[in-house]
Amino acid sequence: MKVDFTKMHGIGNDFLVVDCIADSRLADISHEAWGNAAIKLCNRRYGIGADQMLLLLPSKTANVGMRIFNSDGSEVQMCGNGIRCLAMYAWDKGIARGLMIDVETPAGNKTINKINDMVRVNMGEPRLSGREIPVNADGQIMDYPIEVGEKKIKVTCVSMGNPHAVVFVFDVDSYPVGAYGPRLETNQFFPGRTNVEFVEILNRWEIKMRVWERGAGETLACGTGACAAVVAAQMKGFVDTHVTAHLRGGGLEIELAPDGNVYMTGPAAYVFTGTVEI
Numbered sequence: 107m108k109v110d111f112t113k114m115h116g117i118g119n120d121f122l123v124v125d126c127i128a129d130s131r132l133a134d135i136s137h138e139a140w141g142n143a144a145i146k147l148c149n150r151r152y153g154i155g156a157d158q159m160l161l162l163l164p165s166k167t168a169n170v171g172m173r174i175f176n177s178d179g180s181e182v183q184m185c186g187n188g189i190r191c192l193a194m195y196a197w198d199k200g201i202a203r204g205l206m207i208d209v210e211t212p213a214g215n216k217t218i219n220k221i222n223d224m225v226r227v228n229m230g231e232p233r234l235s236g237r238e239i240p241v242n243a244d245g246q247i248m249d250y251p252i253e254v255g256e257k258k259i260k261v262t263c264v265s266m267g268n269p270h271a272v273v274f275v276f277d278v279d280s281y282p283v284g285a286y287g288p289r290l291e292t293n294q295f296f297p298g299r300t301n302v303e304f305v306e307i308l309n310r311w312e313i314k315m316r317v318w319e320r321g322a323g324e325t326l327a328c329g330t331g332a333c334a335a336v337v338a339a340q341m342k343g344f345v346d347t348h349v350t351a352h353l354r355g356g357g358l359e360i361e362l363a364p365d366g367n368v369y370m371t372g373p374a375a376y377v378f379t380g381t382v383e384i
Contacts, residue, residue, distance in 0.1 A: 107131065107383070107384055108381050108382070109124060109132065109381065109382055109383075109384050110125065110128075110380070110381050111124050111147075111154070111379065111381070111382060112125075112195060112378075112379045113156065113376075113377040113379070113380075114191040114194070114195065114374060114377060115191070115374075115375050116186075116191055116327060116329065116355075116373065116374050116375070117187065117326065117327040117353060117355035117356030117357070117358065117372060117373065118325075118326025118353075118354065118355020118356060119187040119188070119327040119329070120155070120156045120377065121160050121185075121188050121191050122148065122154060122159045123162060124159065124160070124161050125162045125195070126161050126164075127170070127201060128199075137181065139384075140173075140175055140181075141175055141179035141180065142179060143159065143175075144158070144159040144175035144176065144177060144178075144179050145177065145178065145179040147159060147382060147384070148177035154380070154382065156177065157176075157177055157319065157325050158174055158175060158177060158322065159177075160172060160173070160175075160185070160188050160191065160192050161173040161174075162195065162196065162201070165210040167208075167210050167215060168207075168209055168215045169196065169201075169202040169207040170192070170201060170202055170210070171210040171211070172189060172192050174212075176320070176322050177321065178321045179321075180321040182212075182268055182320065182321065183212040183213040183267050184211050184213035184216075184266065184267030184268045185268075185328075185330065186227060186266070186328065186331075186332065186358075189211065189216060189227055189329070190218070190372060190374040191374040191375075192209065193207060193218045193220075193225055193227075193374070194220075194225060194374035196209075197220060205219060205220045205221075206218065206220075212267075213266075213267025213268065214267065216228060216229065224372065224373055225371070225372065226371040227329070227371075228367050228369055229266055229330065229333050229368045229369065229370050230266070230367055230368065231367055231368070232265065232266055232333070232334070233265035233266075234264060234265075236263070238265060239263050239264070240265075240297055240298060241263050241295055241296055241297070241300075242296075243295070246341075247261070247263035248262045248338075248341060248342070249261075249262060250263065250295075252271075252290065252293055252295055254286055254289045254290065254293070255289075259273055259290065260273070260274075261290070262338040262341065262342065263300075263338075264337045266330040266334050266337075266368065268301065268320070269296060269298060269299075269300040269301060270300060270302070270330065270331055270335075270338075271290055271300045271301070271303070272303045272305055272334060272339075273286075273303065273305065274307065274338075274339075274342070274344075275304050275305065276306065278305065278306040278314050278316050279314075283318055283324055286304075287302050287304075287318025290302045291318060291320055299321070301317065301318065301320045301328065301331055301334075302317070302318040303316075303317055303318075303331045303332075303334060303335045303338075304316045304317075305335045305338070305339065307339060307345065308352075310346045311345065311346060312349065312350045312351075313336065313349060313352065314352045315331070315332065315352070316354060319331070325355075326353065326354045326355030326356075327353040327354065327356065327358070328353070329370050332351035332358045333360055333368045335351060336349045336351060336360040336362065336368070337368060340362055347361065347363075348360075348361050349362075356372075356373070357372075358370055358371065358372040359372065
């Protein structure tokens with residue numbers, strides 16, 4: 107079957123957007139088949155290359171729906187950079203109208219605003235209770251020590267619709283993310299695996315971070331990860347409520363609002379379009 111796609115990125119976190127509204131044939135493709143397609147198409151040497159594949163879907167509870175498949179074929183609940191790209195696509199194709207739309211995700215409906223060439227997402231309230239994140243412990247998980255070989259790494263855990271383990275470091279550029287990221291991701295403390303953020307505090311309004319994404323490896327950016335990192339940093343008293351998160355692909359503006367919600371603002375860009383056999 108030939109399928110049209112649009113490649114997009116949010117500060118370097120790149121996606122293949124597949125419009126299942128425009129092509130009704132795609133409604134019959136199984137979960138397993140989509141996972142296999144993601145493995146094939148997201149491969150950077152033998153496929154198109156992307157961190158994740160996004161499906162744009164009709165929704166009964168929102169303007170549009172979204173499903174997310176990692177490059178390893180696993181399906182996840184939420185993607186902050188991805189939802190900005192998907193919303194921009196829906197606006198530009200006339201699928202959604204107005205400067206504010208709702209997107210249905212497996213992590214719940216998210217409200218998104220278009221502000222000139224930027225996209226602002228209400229990411230909802232963070233979950234801080236261990237079993238809800240989920241991790242194999244109760245209560246708030248702050249500076250929890252996890253053994254990785256002979257090293258103990260302290261993690262602060264947050265869910266932004268998907269699980270995150272935040273590690274605070276002194277020099278994030280030189281930190282061995284490739285060594286510790288995958289071992290933390292798959293540690294038995296996290297029953298569904300986890301995303302891992304390595305965060306350096308620059309000042310009370312800026313952080314610098316790298317991300318090891320569950321099912322994708324180290325990526326240039328992660329929207330939910332940036333939100334989780336700022337929430338964790340605020341929990342520990344390191345930052346204020348308006349913070350710029352500097353990732354390898356660019357910056358995101360994160361706001362911890364008085365209503366308890368986390369707001370993320372950043373760009374969404376097109377790369378190219380094409381047709382591929384799946």
